[in-house]
Amino acid sequence: MKPSSRARLTRFTVADFPGDTLFDAVGRVVSEAACLPRKELFEAWAVAKRVHRRLAGRPIVDLAAGHGLLAHLLLLLDPTAPGARCVDRRRPQSADALEAALVARWPRLAGKVRWEVRDVAGVEVDPGDLVVSVHACGVLTDRVLDVALAARAAVAVLPCCQSLARCDTGGLEVWMDGRLAVDAVRALRLRAAGYHVHLQRIPDEITPQNRLIVATPAGPQAAAVAPCTPGEEP
Numbered sequence: 001m002k003p004s005s006r007a008r009l010t011r012f013t014v015a016d017f018p019g020d021t022l023f024d025a026v027g028r029v030v031s032e033a034a035c036l037p038r039k040e041l042f043e044a045w046a047v048a049k050r051v052h053r054r055l056a057g058r059p060i061v062d063l064a065a066g067h068g069l070l071a072h073l074l075l076l077l078d079p080t081a082p083g084a085r086c087v088d089r090r091r092p093q094s095a096d097a098l099e100a101a102l103v104a105r106w107p108r109l110a111g112k113v114r115w116e117v118r119d120v121a122g123v124e125v126d127p128g129d130l131v132v133s134v135h136a137c138g139v140l141t142d143r144v145l146d147v148a149l150a151a152r153a154a155v156a157v158l159p160c161c162q163s164l165a166r167c168d169t170g171g172l173e174v175w176m177d178g179r180l181a182v183d184a185v186r187a188l189r190l191r192a193a194g195y196h197v198h199l200q201r202i203p204d205e206i207t208p209q210n211r212l213i214v215a216t217p218a219g220p221q222a223a224a225v226a227p228c229t230p231g232e233e234p
């Protein structure tokens with residue numbers, strides 16, 4: 001079965017995750033919970049792993065969180081993270097089933113995730129937070145960046161559905177694919193704000209909308225502008 005499959009994981013897919021790794025353990029739990037498409041497990045894991053390598057120990061704010069799997073995976077990967085907020089204007093039923101299944105298997109997650117059913121616009125975070133968002137469609141990714149930038153918090157986004165009409169292409173679509181231009185402008189926006197910007201991709205076979213931007217505000221002792229890290233791989 002392809003990692004990009006939108007078919008729901010169920011108890012029949014438990015056998016697809018036979019290993020001793022944390023990923024396989026999560027795959028089994030999520031399969032038993034029968035509430036998520038396969039793609040979303042692979043996507044959230046690929047992002048969580050890469051973000052965790054760079055940023056740990058911070059409170060997590062998962063914006064446009066959907067089912068909230070990303071926040072839970074970051075907490076699993078990082079026992080030093082104090083907790084997470086999941087923000088979405090709608091909390092899907094899958095979120096309850098998912099949280100219950102994960103907490104049953106990893107009781108240390110109990111009470112660690114707080115939900116806020118509201119719009120992303122106007123959310124306030126602290127400078128020490130880690131703001132994350134997977135597939136905040138179109139301009140919603142820009143609103144996520146607004147939230148992080150307002151507090152100078154670290155941020156990681158995997159954008160999707162870039163709208164050439166509503167997102168800033170910087171005029172670069174004359175030279176490059178317009179959706180790429182939108183993400184390039186986002187990376188440069190963060191860089192211009194004094195962030196270290198690390199550009200990565202999650203594997204194509206999970207999703208073609210796979211550009212991951214991880215950005216951390218430069219400290220007072222760091223150079224004002226750090227070079228983007230080109231195409232860093234897993």
Ligand SMILES: C[S@@+](CC[C@H](N)C(=O)[O-])C[C@H]1O[C@@H](n2cnc3c(N)ncnc32)[C@H](O)[C@@H]1O
Pocket residue numbers: 040063064065066067068087088089090118119120121133134135136137140
């Ligand atoms: C494509 S889903 C992504 C969900 C999740 N991050 C994931 O990776 O599966 C986009 C999410 O954004 C939420 N959303 C859309 N507009 C929003 C807004 N203005 N404020 C808060 N949430 C919003 C939707 O309810 C939906 O859950």
